[in-house]
Amino acid sequence: MDTSKVSSLEELKDLDMDFINDIGWAKVMWDSLQACLKKSFLNWVDTVLTMSQNEDDVKEWRSTFMEQFEDRCYELVTDIRELHEQVLVNIEKYLNKTQVLCKMLQADMPVIGQHKLGLYQEQFQLKRQMRELEQMVEARTSEVNQLRSKQLELCKNLGREPILIKDHPLPSLNEISDLKKHIEQLEQETFDRLEKFTTVKGELIEIINLLGYTPSTQFELAVITGEESDFKITEENMESLDLFLYNMKKELNNVKEEIYQLRTKIEQLWNMLDVDFVEREEFRKKYVGDSLNTLEALRLELKRCESLKRANIKVFVDRLRQELVEIWKLCHCSESVRYEFRFFDSDTYTEDLLELHEVQLKKWKIYAEENKDIIALLNKHHTLWDKMIELEQNATGADRYNNRGGKLLKEEKERNLLSKQIPKIEANLLDLAERYQLRYGVPFLTFGNTIESYINNLHANRENAKKLKLSARKLQKEATAINPSTSHMTSKRILTDCPSTDPKKYKYTPRKVFTEPKKNPKQLQVPKILLTTLSKSKRLSVERKKRLDKIRRLSRQKETRDSSTYIEFQNDLSNRVDLRSTINVAVDNETVVKENFKSPARQRGTTPKSVGKKSPNLPNKLTAVKSQIKLIF
Known part of the structure; x- marks a missing residue:
């Protein structure tokens, strides 16, 4: 083994x-x-x-x-x-x-x-999970690549730097969500810019057509003649587009303004030069609108008219002087204004003189426009005041007792209406004058006087006129009482030379009532009422109102003392034949003659038999009128 x-x-x-x-x-x-x-x-x-x-x-x-x-x-x-x-x-x-x-x-x-x-x-298990992660990475990588490509395209079109997107690691789900939102914003901005470009391009084409403008730069040509898809909507291009539109609008406004001014000047020059109407219409029809061609044609026409104007400076200066006189009168200017403009009487006719007159005329036109309310109110007050004085004179006329088709009643209604309107207008005038002084630091003048002085002088002259009338009557009565023989002789002469006092046979001639005393020093001298001029800046509106109210109250009291109703006067006149108005000289003389024949009875205090009876010679057409009309006599 x-x-x-x-x-x-x-x-x-x-x-x-x-x-x-x-x-x-x-x-x-x-x-x-x-x-x-x-x-x-x-x-x-x-x-x-x-x-x-x-x-x-x-x-x-x-x-x-x-x-x-x-x-x-x-x-x-x-x-x-x-x-x-x-x-x-x-x-x-x-x-x-x-x-x-x-x-x-x-x-x-x-x-x-x-x-x-x-x-x-x-x-x-790990292998399966790994495969799933690989698929997720592959899908996310593909999505990130698409988003990156889309962002690059949008940013390139918008001229912006894209957001850096890394591949390692890949963006998280939250980052991808934010990236999608960012791309949506880029898409919306792209859409907005394209929409704005389309709108601006339409406006530019319209303005260019109106002006007849020819694009000169490469950018202008790209905007006007290029395709919308070829235009890069970068921030720089959009700013240039806005500037292009701003310049074109400004140019259009400038052209419109200049055309308007040129047309105005040309119209003025045409009027000065008496250009034929047919020639004017032909020029207007030929050059219409606000194009650059029209502007150039108007410039040439203005240059031509100014050349003609220089050849006729004296004529134009004289016309401007006439207009100055009219505008001064409209603005309630005194003679001192004309003297201040020392070139008004100059006989050295040059372009500078013409320009000085044009500047002066423009100045007062602006003044008239800025103060048109107060000027209009002054004119209205002057008209109403003259109407009130006229009504007062009619109320003291010799034929005031004749019923002129109900005219007495109409005049009384007008007087009542004027007595309400005039104080309101005066209060408004004082208020406007105070505002004017606060705004400009100087008082508003009407023919050299402040509005307050103007109103006070009117009321003072009115009071003076009333006192003159009363003084004249008083002196006439005193002269008649002191020298009755003279009055008797004068009366006889008047009775001999004049027709009968029968109203059917004799027509009275109303005496003219003078609102101002005569300047003859030998006649009756009535002391003038001097009105002290109050401070121009420190006087309060409350004090002015009190002063005006006091003047009106005294005037009304005087009218009440010196007036009576028409019915009372007629009844008393019917009962007393010896009474006559001192307004009419003929009537007064006739009354003196009758007094001479009946004086003993009156001096003894006896009452004539005719008292209480109506005079057969007096008209009684107005006796049935029920009115409370007050007559000043």
């Missing part, structure tokens, strides 16, 4: 048969091996016995049998051990590959041995 063979069997460890008691397949296999060994051994012995009884031969055959048997037993153990080693190697390999795949996928390693399987089963 070979010692090497024996030594190989000796390498195997000795095991107890008890450890296979609980392993069923091992006990079955052992029983089967024993039966096979017994049967094969007995057959081998039987064959050997039949072949030879020689001990040397049997020893040799026995040695061969044992040697081969030991070799086969060792080979069987070696084979299974080699398989065991291979399984261990495979498990290690699968584990390493699984670990690499998990790192690529940024996933956790699977738990090994949790099911307590044998090495061979664990090998297959």
Whole structure:
């Protein structure tokens, strides 16, 4: 028996048969091996016995049998051990590959041995898991490549730097989700930019058509004439596109503004030059819209008209001076304004003189526009004030007692309405004047006076006119009482030269009522009421209102004292023949004559027989009118 063979069997460890008691397949296999060994051994012995009884031969055959048997037993153990080693190697390999795949996928390693399987089963389990991980890596790699390619395309079109995507390890599921969102944002931004490009391109084409503009740069040509798909919607290109649109809009606005100004100037020059209407219409029809061609044509026309204007400067200066006079009058300017503009009377007709007049006219047009409300209100107040003075004069006229188709009632209604409107307008004027002074630091002037002075002067002149009338009546009565002979002679002369006082035969001529005293120093001198000018800046609106209310209250009280209703006056006039208005000179003289004939009876205090009777010569058409009209006489 070979010692090497024996030594190989000796390498195997000795095991107890008890450890296979609980392993069923091992006990079955052992029983089967024993039966096979017994049967094969007995057959081998039987064959050997039949072949030879020689001990040397049997020893040799026995040695061969044992040697081969030991070799086969060792080979069987070696084979299974080699398989065991291979399984261990495979498990290690699968584990390493699984670990690499998990790192690529940024996933956790699977738990090994949790099911307590044998090495061979664990090998297959690891192999299956490894295959699944490989498929996941392959799928994720493909998805990442697609996302990377899509991102590169979008970023290239948008002109942006793409987000770096690594292959080792591959992005996790969360990172892939974020990457998809990022790509969706890029797609949305691409869509928005394309939509904006389409819109802007449409606007640009419209503006270019309006202006007749020709693209000059390569970028403008690419935008206007190129395909939308060829345009790179990078941030730089989009900024250039916005700038292009801004410049075109600005150019359009500038062209429109310049065209409007040119048309205005040309119209003014046409009016100055008296250009034929047909020629104007032909030019307007030929050059319409806001194109650059129209702009250039208007520039040439303006240049031509200005050349003609320079040849006719004197005519234009005279026209501008007429317009200045009108605008000064509109703005309630005094003569000092004209004197301040020292070039108004200049006879050196140059372009500079013409330009100075144009600037002055423009200045006052702006002033009129900015203060149109206060100017309009002043004009309205002036109109209403004149109407009120006219009504007051009509109320003191000689024919005020004649019923002129109900005119008295209409005039009384107008007076009542004006007495309400004028104070409101005056309050508004004072308020506007105060705002003007706060805004500009100077008072608003109407023909050289402040609005407050203007209003105070109007009321003062009105009061002066009333006092002059009362003083004239008083002096006339005093003169008649002092020199009755003169009055008697004058009355006789008037009665001789004038027709009868019968209203049917004699028509009274109403006396003119002067609102201002005459300037003759020999006549009655009535002291003027001097109104102190209040402070222009510190006077409060409350004080002005109190002052105006006081003036109006005194005026109303005066009117109440000096007036009576129409019915009372007519009844008293009917009962007392001796009373006549001092307004009409003829009527007053006639009254004086009648007083001379009846004076004794009156001086004694006796009552004439005609008292209480109506005068047959007086008209009674208005006696039936029921009114409370107040007449000032």
